[in-house]
Amino acid sequence: MTDASTPQGGGCRNAPVLKERGQREVFCGLTGIIWLHRKMQDAFFLVVGSRTCAHLLQSAAGVMIFAEPRFGTAILEETDLAGMADAHQELDREVDRLLSRRPDIRQLFLVGSCPSEVIKLDLARAAERLTQKYAPAVRVLNYSGSGIETTFTEGEDACLASMVPVLPETQERELLVVGALPDVVEDQMLGLLDKLGIGPVRLLPSRSLDTETAVGPNTVFALTQPFLGETHAALERRHARHIPAPFPFGEEGTTAWLAAVAQEFGVSRERFEEATAAPRARARKAIAAAAETLAGKSLFFFPDSQLEIPLARFLARECGMQAVEVGSPYIHHAIHGPDLDLLPAGPQISEGQDVDKQLDRARAARPDLTVCGLGLANPLEAEGLSTKWAIELVFTPVHFYEQAGDLAGLFARPLRRKGLLKMEAAE
């Protein structure tokens, strides 16, 4: 069903991986709250942490769209650090206040932070106690978004993994699609699966608590995000089976992802063609516009979200770019393997980070485009390197066919700008 084949010179599955540790220029897992709270409209995310956590969320959210957002930080103070029993009582009081003010909240996530982990504040116990108190009106779960435990998108992973044990049990053969996607993209995906005759389809996370997402031995699941290692493991513990596939970025990635699911559900080749031919053609056309700018350009990924490997595959194969280095905070072969197979051999694959050394490599390579975090982007631009902010890739709809052109466009824009700006005096 798909023409995605291993590149001639081989893929990157067995390429040597440069493993580094040192200073990491990455966000912690708390950042995921920014998109998770929008996805789950009946959920509140209560970080138990410090002023730094609150400041991070505010800075990462960038704009304060809501007066009372569905996330907040219970800031630990000197008195909380003195005795544990006290901290639990304080937390109960804050939750009490919060839930009485926000009756719309059905799910409450207690989110652990670096300080709460270091003082070993037992949020699992707190979640259990609060669930008993507020059930059935409110479900209380906990996970860690701390920097000592999670890197950026691993926060979403930890959140989804915390939901798996409380999913109802089912014996039905169902497809579970895992990963938070913007609603518009999710609807497109559901439309495609519907056209393929695949169903019932369940979602994790679902938009609200009252949907029919369940899991069991006949569940097969597909990941839409490459950073869901813990959730993957939690679902396997519930005896669900993973459908390995490249991630649905670009025309080829989307087709390969759908094909893997279609194959699992025995969809005929004809039906697959019928359902995907038009959007595939559209996606190719849309990508082509940006690919003109991108083709032949070199590319360097700093580690950020674990989207790096699938995106490098997309940019190399569908946009004609040449990856110099592809850095990822973590590489899980079970999850990233299919994309590594397709990524043409050549780039240095790196895991983890020692940012100063990596900056040295980027400066030496002088790539045409560097994908990096916001802390590095302007300094690199000032050195004459074009950059793409990595965070936009997790905040913007980029999955599946109809976004393929947008995705390519995100990378093309910095290069187009470079071509447009002319400040020299006319001769």
Add this chain to the structure above:
Amino acid sequence: MKLTVWTYEGPPHVGAMRVATAMKGLHYVLHAPQGDTYADLLFTMIERRDHRPPVSYTTFQARDLGADTANLFKTACQDAVDRFDPQAIIVGASCTAELIQDDPGGMSETMGFDIPVIPLELPSYQRKEYFGADETFYQIVKALAAEPVARTERVTCNILGGTALGFRHRDDIREITGLLADMGVEVNVAAPLDATPADIARMPAAHFNVLLYPETGESAARWLEKTHGQPWTKVVPLGVGATRDFIAEVQDLAGTTAKPDESQLRLPWWSASVDSTYLTGKRVFLFGDATHVMTMARVACDEMGFEVAGLGCYNREFARPIRQLAKEYGVEALITDDYLEVERTIEELAPEMILGTQMERHIGKRLGIPCAVISAPVHVQDFPARYSPVMGFEGANVLFDTLVHPLVMGLEEHLLAMFREDFEFHDAAGPSHHGGHSPKPLEEAMAGQAASEPAAAEPGATGGDVVTWLADAERELKKIPFFVRGKARRNTETYAAERGVTEISVDTLYEAKAHYAR
């Protein structure tokens, strides 16, 4: 434990970063877990800095705890000194590292560096950003400017308090440097902004200090006075009256009668001109850091003719002078860092204008009250490309524009009143000029927009073709973010019209999207 949704100040180590990033030749080694590097982007994005903040983070993770976090710190410290070759380093811990008690200060002092190592103790669970900045600058000055230096022959002063991410610090320092030059006073060192550790060591040569930002420079000013006998200015030269008071204070300290040039000062006439009568008696609410609120209250009242409806600050360290000032204006002071409390107070007082921070700008938008930003916390907009001080005489000119900008102009206000009954000019529409639109929940606004747009679009330019949106496509269109929806609709209709398609389906929508993709 206190639930916080939005904060006015970051943790104290961010204050230390504001000092380190402002300076040159100084490096900050911060014992901190993975993720605390988020603070870099405040400087590189909001301030558009073209260099990374000079901060090395140890980046410890869970697996390092109890094993070798101390060693991690030593390595990071050594690497930073080797790589960046700083003239001095400051070392400290963020909130999490404070809990694991590795004692970065003690460790770094035993490492045998031949440059000054300045340890910082910033209690993360008690204090906040301004304390961190003030304390850091004080520790740097204390460590590097301990030795006496002969006074300069000519009268010079230091300018204290400018930091990275400060509200207009870059331009204020330039403006006040010019003002002082007009009076024959040279600037010896301006710090922390743009100073090196070597410059800090030269600070005792100045005859006196000009303290522009008490929040971030007062401890250093007091120490310099005590140690080197340098008096410091108490007036912050923000606004016409305060600038004139400041000039008198400097004349006194410098022993001169020289006066700066006032010929470019326009605020007094702009305020006195006919158009500005509409400003008279407008009720304003002020909130921000204490220094900007106190100085701006005087500008609002005495130099614009506004009435102070209420005021407050988020930095508790300055509660006393703020309360005193509030009493003078006959209002109650609001001392809080609780954003929701600020919003409640503004709603109750219903002022006609807010002079606040970027956070009050959001409150203003929601409540339909115009807002001018006068204080940090800052936003990318607070770093304009143009020269835009708020201190000194040019600063006063800038303030006039800043305060008038969110309001409708004098004549415009009369016209609005005149046409009030016309259906286009209903109250809810608000002035078209800026910001002050009536608050409308997003959903409602979008529903209104959808309802006012007929399902069938107006005939296209090509002739009488009517393009119809199928229900599915219409629904799909609504999923597109509202700020690009109009463009998507137009593009799709143009695309359909050009191809003679009369019914727009979801496919047409996406065909068009692909067609216009860039």
